[in-house]
Amino acid sequence: MLVDPGFEGxxxxxxxxxxxLGRRLSKVPLHAHVRxxxxxxxxxxxxxxxxxxxVAYRRLTPVKSTWFFRMxxxxxxxxxxxxxxxxxxxxxPASAVRAIWRNGPRYAPLFNAVRFLGFLRSDVLSAARxxxxxxxxxxxYGRWRIEPRTDRYFIMHYFDEWIWIDSAHRGGxxxxxxxxxxxxxxxxDLDTPFDGRLHVRWQAP
Numbered sequence: 001m002l003v004d005p006g007f008e009g010x011x012x013x014x015x016x017x018x019x020x021l022g023r024r025l026s027k028v029p030l031h032a033h034v035r036x037x038x039x040x041x042x043x044x045x046x047x048x049x050x051x052x053x054x055v056a057y058r059r060l061t062p063v064k065s066t067w068f069f070r071m072x073x074x075x076x077x078x079x080x081x082x083x084x085x086x087x088x089x090x091x092x093p094a095s096a097v098r099a100i101w102r103n104g105p106r107y108a109p110l111f112n113a114v115r116f117l118g119f120l121r122s123d124v125l126s127a128a129r130x131x132x133x134x135x136x137x138x139x140x141y142g143r144w145r146i147e148p149r150t151d152r153y154f155i156m157h158y159f160d161e162w163i164w165i166d167s168a169h170r171g172g173x174x175x176x177x178x179x180x181x182x183x184x185x186x187x188x189d190l191d192t193p194f195d196g197r198l199h200v201r202w203q204a205p
Contacts, residue, residue: 010090012060012083018093019164020193021082025075027194028162032141033071037107040068042084045100049088056087068110071140074162081168094167101171105179111137124180124202125154128173132156142194152184153201158194165196173200181205 016022046057060083063076081100085093088100125148131138132146142160149155156173158165166188177184177200184202 010056010086012086015086015090015093016082019082019085019097021078024162024164024193025078028074028078029141030073030075032074032139032162034074034077034139034163035068035137036066036070036072037068037110038077038138039063039066039072039080041103041107042081042100045096045103046084046087053087057084060086074139074141078163094164097164097167098171098174101168102175102178104172104175106175108179122180124152124177124182124184124200127176127180128154128156128200131176152204153199156198156200158196158198161194165194165198166190170198173198177202 043054043057046053061080062083063072063080066072081097082093084100085096089096125146128146132144135144141162142158144161145157145159147155147157156169158169161169163169170186170188173186177186180202182202182205184200187199187201188196189199190196
């Protein structure tokens, strides 16, 4: 399947294979859902791209409209973000997924998450703990667990996480570090594609 106009060189079959989408979709249970804001986050990243990207993305994605606060199938989300990756960075779709999630913290004001906003630019670990505690707002499956190691290092553990840990969630935590105004790193350690951990370290501001 080819993308047009201006995206004729993008091969969706190759992009899906690079993200191992077929196997991932086969594992995702029907009852797994995510909040609609993830679709907006994806669409916004496409709109920041080159001319023609939005048209190509809308042509490819099976998702036609979503509401910010409603819950939607994880399978639909994976298809949607793969379509976005195909037009944002077809040569490296995982990097596109990572970039999309790196912008996550900018949507915090839309949740009226006053306490979370207070942590941004001040306290990385407390902001991450807020995300762990409020995970049910974002998804209704799996589990996250924070393991603090030092005052500037924690491990986020993921269990039954159907969205890519090594690209999406890595990007999300990189975005958290940026939003807190610190330099740091997020390193991946997977047991399976759906279980593993991210090591988050940062320097004092």
